[in-house]
Amino acid sequence: MISDLPGSKDALQRRGLMFILSSPSGAGKTTISRMLLERDEHLCMSVSATTRPPRPGEIDGRDYFFVDQPQFDAMVEAGEFLEWAPVFGHCYGTPKAHVKAGLKQGQDFIFDIDWQGTQQLYQKLETDVVRVFLLPPSLVELRRRLDARATDSVEVIDGRMARAQAEISHWDGYDYVVVNDDIDRCYAKVTQILAAERMRRARQTGLIGFVRELTRPVISS
Numbered sequence: 001m002i003s004d005l006p007g008s009k010d011a012l013q014r015r016g017l018m019f020i021l022s023s024p025s026g027a028g029k030t031t032i033s034r035m036l037l038e039r040d041e042h043l044c045m046s047v048s049a050t051t052r053p054p055r056p057g058e059i060d061g062r063d064y065f066f067v068d069q070p071q072f073d074a075m076v077e078a079g080e081f082l083e084w085a086p087v088f089g090h091c092y093g094t095p096k097a098h099v100k101a102g103l104k105q106g107q108d109f110i111f112d113i114d115w116q117g118t119q120q121l122y123q124k125l126e127t128d129v130v131r132v133f134l135l136p137p138s139l140v141e142l143r144r145r146l147d148a149r150a151t152d153s154v155e156v157i158d159g160r161m162a163r164a165q166a167e168i169s170h171w172d173g174y175d176y177v178v179v180n181d182d183i184d185r186c187y188a189k190v191t192q193i194l195a196a197e198r199m200r201r202a203r204q205t206g207l208i209g210f211v212r213e214l215t216r217p218v219i220s221s
């Protein structure tokens with residue numbers, strides 16, 4: 001049997017892809033990424049570097065590489081980022097080396113980055129990038145999700161709502177837009193996108209040899 005996934009014994013060679021999931025906070029991006037990572041062994045997360053301080057429970061090297069501003073600036077200077085951007089007062093960037101080597105070996109990556117980073121990755125590596133944007137089903141529901149999250153003040157939640165709406169205005173910079181009205185339905189749609197994108201001809205680098213073999217002249221005895 002021939003699988004479209006790397007790792008299987010008979011798999012056709014395939015180049016990995018960069019699966020970008022963006023959304024305003026409260027649209028379910030973190031939950032969907034987590035489900036994908038738990039259920040799909042061929043996906044791994046691209047871990048960004050950030051100057052933002054760690055939140056409780058976050059682990060350096062797993063959630064982010066936490067660096068200070070001079071370290072971040074040095075990484076920019078040394079060309080170590082595929083993209084970077086300031087987001088809500090801190091700097092965030094995607095380290096280059098790990099992702100580039102992984103793609104060559106057929107590794108797929110999920111990116112939790114904002115619209116600015118998405119634009120930059122698309123400009124640099126268009127054919128490797130799949131851009132998915134998640135939307136909340138309504139403003140009322142978005143507000144309910146942000147309210148339910150923490151014990152923040154009304155002003156803080158208002159600020160998050162405004163930021164969420166600003167983020168939503170970039171929906172048209174994406175290949176796919178999925179409304180997250182139900183987490184399982186949304187997950188199913190996202191996995192369908194991933195499955196189809198993995199089968200793109202351009203990603204199946206092993207196809208040429210395979211098809212050559214199928215079309216070689218057969219000499220009958």
Ligand code: 5GP
Nearest residue numbers: 048084085087092093094112113114116117
């Ligand atoms: P948070 O601080 O809540 O983890 O992330 C804040 C925002 O920064 C989110 O919208 C997230 O998608 C974005 N972000 C995280 N890592 C990167 C990155 O490497 N590059 C860019 N451009 N945005 C990022």
